[in-house]
Amino acid sequence: MEREISKTLRFINADRGEASREFRCEIPPADASDVDLLDAYSRAVTTVVDAVGPAVVSISGKGEQQGIEPEQAGTGSGVVIAPDGYVLTNDHVVHHAKRLTVTLTDGTDFGASVVGKDPATDLAVIRADASGLQCAALGDSSLLRVGQLVIAMGNPFGFQSTVSTGVVSALGRALRSREGRLIESIIQHTAPLNPGNSGGPLVDSRGRVMGINTAIIMMAQGIGFSIPSNTARWVVSQLLSNGKVRRAFLGIAARPRPLDRRLVRYHDLSGDQAVEVLSVDPKSPAGRAGMRISDLIVSMNRRRVTSVDDLYRFLGEWPIGEPVTITLIRGKEKLEMTVLPSEAAT
Numbered sequence: 001m002e003r004e005i006s007k008t009l010r011f012i013n014a015d016r017g018e019a020s021r022e023f024r025c026e027i028p029p030a031d032a033s034d035v036d037l038l039d040a041y042s043r044a045v046t047t048v049v050d051a052v053g054p055a056v057v058s059i060s061g062k063g064e065q066q067g068i069e070p071e072q073a074g075t076g077s078g079v080v081i082a083p084d085g086y087v088l089t090n091d092h093v094v095h096h097a098k099r100l101t102v103t104l105t106d107g108t109d110f111g112a113s114v115v116g117k118d119p120a121t122d123l124a125v126i127r128a129d130a131s132g133l134q135c136a137a138l139g140d141s142s143l144l145r146v147g148q149l150v151i152a153m154g155n156p157f158g159f160q161s162t163v164s165t166g167v168v169s170a171l172g173r174a175l176r177s178r179e180g181r182l183i184e185s186i187i188q189h190t191a192p193l194n195p196g197n198s199g200g201p202l203v204d205s206r207g208r209v210m211g212i213n214t215a216i217i218m219m220a221q222g223i224g225f226s227i228p229s230n231t232a233r234w235v236v237s238q239l240l241s242n243g244k245v246r247r248a249f250l251g252i253a254a255r256p257r258p259l260d261r262r263l264v265r266y267h268d269l270s271g272d273q274a275v276e277v278l279s280v281d282p283k284s285p286a287g288r289a290g291m292r293i294s295d296l297i298v299s300m301n302r303r304r305v306t307s308v309d310d311l312y313r314f315l316g317e318w319p320i321g322e323p324v325t326i327t328l329i330r331g332k333e334k335l336e337m338t339v340l341p342s343e344a345a346t
Helices: 032-055 229-242 261-266 285-289 308-317
Strands: 009-011 021-023 056-065 068-080 086-089 099-103 109-118 123-128 149-154 162-176 182-189 201-203 209-216 224-228 252-258 273-280 296-300 324-330 333-339
Touching: 032 056, 032 068, 032 149, 032 162, 032 201, 056 086, 068 149, 068 209, 086 229, 099 123, 109 229, 123 229, 149 182, 149 209, 162 224, 182 209, 182 229, 182 308, 209 229, 224 229, 252 308, 273 285, 273 308, 285 333, 296 308
Parallel strands: none
Antiparallel strands: 009 021, 056 068, 056 099, 068 086, 086 123, 099 109, 109 123, 149 162, 149 201, 162 182, 182 224, 201 209, 209 224, 252 273, 273 296, 296 324, 324 333
């Protein structure tokens, strides 16, 4: 391929009587393979935006306080997951709102109401007063791989979608929800997020929603987080069925504590960490089963317990009303008790 030659530059120093001097700078053209690669990348992004963009909405809420004019409670984004107006978003976007408005990318507004909220995962489902909306499909977030292209979409101001691209930088991260629960399997990515993009979808190159963007670390450049679609799918099913997420609870307060090595050897325990019971509600499942303050929980149904998060994780998966065997250390004794977890109040 011929190389393009720039215009000739001529410099003349008349005072010194020097002849003109010419400089020619050769400018190599862009490599055709680079152009093709960029075009393929651009096509992938634009195809996804065209397909998913109409399903990304803006959400604004008005809060009400006694004696004060209604004020803006929150604003963010969401994604339509069913044609009859069901929208998935963040709990913190709608948490304090009394009146909600959903705005499509063409500027059309609809009133909306909350179907259910789950602060523990920062997810919520609302329903717009509309039908026949374009929706997006939830994908399988377990298929994501580090380095994979992802597209973060939002609609923070209505009228048009905002789009940013990046890659999955880590999987299996954990974040604390506002109520202190650990949200697991968080997707960390490099697609830049604006505050109004909270609740918008994180999409793969096939247009499948792989996560719901939930947070950004302001002091760490280029780090965004999304709740995986597999978590969202479970939460959505609970919210649509019950209006809330049902979780089991024991009725204790606890903290992690190391075990004495002599106890570990004597009882042949698999680890040297346990969860110490700090308080017990006497009317709770744990209280009725006979659990006491200072008991050290080491396992639940033979699953090792080393932290309060382990307790939350187990109870989040355990069927409400099904008995569970808890192994604990009381003093120097190893005991087993059966507890019947009940539904946690919300």
